Amino acid sequence: MGKYYQEEFETMPLEEIRKLQSEKLVEQVKHVYNNVEYYRNLMDAKGVKPEDIKGIEDLHKLPFLSKADLREAYPKGLLAVPQDEVVRIQSTSGTTGKRVIAYYTQDDIDIWEDCCARAIVAVGGSEKDVCQVCYGYGLFTGGPGLNGGSHRVGCMTLPMSSGNTERQIQFMMDLEASIICCTPSYAAYIGETLKEMGYKPEDIPLKAGIFGAEPWTEEMRHSIEETMGIKAYDIYGLTEISGPGVSFECEEQTGMHINEDHFLAETIDPETGEVLPEGSEGELVFTCLDKKAFPMLRYRTRDLCVLSREKCSCGRTFVKMKKPQGRSDDMLIIRGVNVFPSQIETVLLKEGYTPNYQIVLDRENNTDTFDVYVEYTPEEGDDVVKNITAREKKLQERMKTMLGINPKVHLAEPKSITRSEGKAVRVIDRRKLH
Numbered sequence: 001m002g003k004y005y006q007e008e009f010e011t012m013p014l015e016e017i018r019k020l021q022s023e024k025l026v027e028q029v030k031h032v033y034n035n036v037e038y039y040r041n042l043m044d045a046k047g048v049k050p051e052d053i054k055g056i057e058d059l060h061k062l063p064f065l066s067k068a069d070l071r072e073a074y075p076k077g078l079l080a081v082p083q084d085e086v087v088r089i090q091s092t093s094g095t096t097g098k099r100v101i102a103y104y105t106q107d108d109i110d111i112w113e114d115c116c117a118r119a120i121v122a123v124g125g126s127e128k129d130v131c132q133v134c135y136g137y138g139l140f141t142g143g144p145g146l147n148g149g150s151h152r153v154g155c156m157t158l159p160m161s162s163g164n165t166e167r168q169i170q171f172m173m174d175l176e177a178s179i180i181c182c183t184p185s186y187a188a189y190i191g192e193t194l195k196e197m198g199y200k201p202e203d204i205p206l207k208a209g210i211f212g213a214e215p216w217t218e219e220m221r222h223s224i225e226e227t228m229g230i231k232a233y234d235i236y237g238l239t240e241i242s243g244p245g246v247s248f249e250c251e252e253q254t255g256m257h258i259n260e261d262h263f264l265a266e267t268i269d270p271e272t273g274e275v276l277p278e279g280s281e282g283e284l285v286f287t288c289l290d291k292k293a294f295p296m297l298r299y300r301t302r303d304l305c306v307l308s309r310e311k312c313s314c315g316r317t318f319v320k321m322k323k324p325q326g327r328s329d330d331m332l333i334i335r336g337v338n339v340f341p342s343q344i345e346t347v348l349l350k351e352g353y354t355p356n357y358q359i360v361l362d363r364e365n366n367t368d369t370f371d372v373y374v375e376y377t378p379e380e381g382d383d384v385v386k387n388i389t390a391r392e393k394k395l396q397e398r399m400k401t402m403l404g405i406n407p408k409v410h411l412a413e414p415k416s417i418t419r420s421e422g423k424a425v426r427v428i429d430r431r432k433l434h
Ligand code: DLL
Pocket: 092, 093, 135, 141, 142, 211, 212, 213, 214, 215, 216, 234, 235, 236, 237, 238, 239, 240, 243, 244, 245, 301, 303, 323, 324, 325, 326, 327
């Protein structure tokens, strides 16, 4: 395996990418208009016909699709092929009552797995590697997506799924896993367990990790890289658009290349829907160019990020997206101030704490209460207990500087905050219950 999985596409000159996208878009719009009544109605309401879309320059004429549309069309209203052609479904966890069911033809699965294979090759993966997949398997796209990609690359694949951390470590050591795929919060937990078991970074056979499915900071990246002695790469995706591998990081580690031959990206102003120029932060919107069973056109992800076409040293020409800070609906509004959990993670890791934290919000006398629970490390035990108030106060001040409002910081005993094996739950918002 060389440097790329599909060099012809990954390094395609921009003009050719645009031409390919235009051709695919014209076909895709016809396919959706003819087969999805729900979207046809949206287009009719906007007065747009498939003939009006002659290339990507006409993309802006198409209506958006949102999570609300998906809910309204649930379960099969956006299915664009006869069910006989569908070979698989995947789904989101639906913990917030917003379950999405995505459908795939065999071609759709092939595209998706190719995208994941590109991500694995971009971190140096080849048939010589042992790839340990500890994203959840089943309805969640993480396990099946990376599993498929790993097979395509020819790695020896360990289909571990998430959880059972001691068993993960045993397989990792005994089979000399060289690439690990899981959420960054689970990677931090595995790293912590390895350290407790006495393993040093040089004892760990891993060389790279492919971490995504939740927001994580640069500080978290450095912390994982140090503990495990690996390079930690980001991967992004969402069930609606296929799963992991919509975009992936290369050796430069400065953002994720969007697989533009399959997914057309835009950023828009989340308030007005206006398309923003590359380089300004906005809500990511994706159009699936060749996925047939569940072809989202202009799907609003609610993820906030910046696109950049700066030349990448890896040779890939695909546009890059910066790490999303979180979904627009993950943003907390506390006493009127906008707060992203990732800002708290940054402060904690800079101050030498672990990435184990929890934010608890409540309401007292009509005012928001804002508590942050953070663990001290076992090594600093006695020292922290003696100086606990001073330590809490210092951290509180650092957070105030970062956020503009004052949380109440509580230093808690090591291991008192539940570890995550999948997507971490960082926020408990009790305000909604009142
Ligand atoms: O999380 C797919 C996935 C699996 C991606 C494994 C990467 C690795 P969903 O469960 O549908 O799909 O959640 C999608 O997770 O809209 C983002 O808000 C968030 N997300 C995914 N990857 C990242 C990332 C999978 N690298 C939602 N950084 C997306 C930040 C991410 N947020």
